[in-house]
Amino acid sequence: RVMLPVRKCIRFSPWLRSKAVGMVDLFFKLNADKFPVKQFNAIHVRMGDYKWRWEGSSDYQRAKTIVTKVMGEGLDPKIPLYLASDEPNSAMFNELKRKFSVLTMRDLPRNLIESYMKLFPEGRIRGDMLGVLDQLICAQAKVFIPTKWSTFSENIDFINTFYDEFGIP
Numbered sequence: 657r658v659m660l661p662v663r664k665c666i667r668f669s670p671w672l673r674s675k676a677v678g679m680v681d682l683f684f685k686l687n688a689d690k691f692p693v694k695q696f697n698a699i700h701v702r703m704g705d706y707k708w709r710w711e712g713s714s715d716y717q718r719a720k721t722i723v724t725k726v727m728g729e730g731l732d733p734k735i736p737l738y739l740a741s742d743e744p745n746s747a748m749f750n751e752l753k754r755k756f757s758v759l760t761m762r763d764l765p766r767n768l769i770e771s772y773m774k775l776f777p778e779g780r781i782r783g784d785m786l787g788v789l790d791q792l793i794c795a796q797a798k799v800f801i802p803t804k805w806s807t808f809s810e811n812i813d814f815i816n817t818f819y820d821e822f823g824i825p
Contacts, residue, residue: 676792698797740790
């Protein structure tokens with residue numbers, strides 16, 4: 657694959673990686689009563705760009721297909737599930753929320769996210785930069801379930817494989 661050699665040269669900065677690790681660490685510290693073990697699974701659900709792959713299928717059916725896939729993965733429902741998604745309608749994941757403690761970027765410590773947001777003009781963050789944090793958070797998961805055809809998911813798999821296997825800092 658052509659992307660593999662390119663990805664070896666492009667790494668997230670240690671500062672940015674530490675922000676993502678800090679967000680996860682602080683979340684678990686603040687929620688130690690509910691989640692005593694710092695362990696979570698993650699899923700990336702890409703729906704918006706891929707409507708053409710789901711042609712003839714309603715949004716509900718697409719969400720149902722994804723939820724069915726996750727339910728079939730045998731994940732421990734006692735471990736929280738981090739959801740990275742471009743789907744604005746959170747009701748699409750109600751079935752998933754009934755089985756798992758579903759977490760999103762919104763559940764992470766606001767003060768850390770706000771300090772990151774202040775790096776950008778007028779305290780606003782571009783969606784793609786928020787996505788970088790999502791990727792680095794998903795890469796910390798015990799189990800990561802990707803969206804097929806997604807470079808976002810491929811980046812997370814790359815971080816998991818090459819940062820760990822080859823000791824890339």
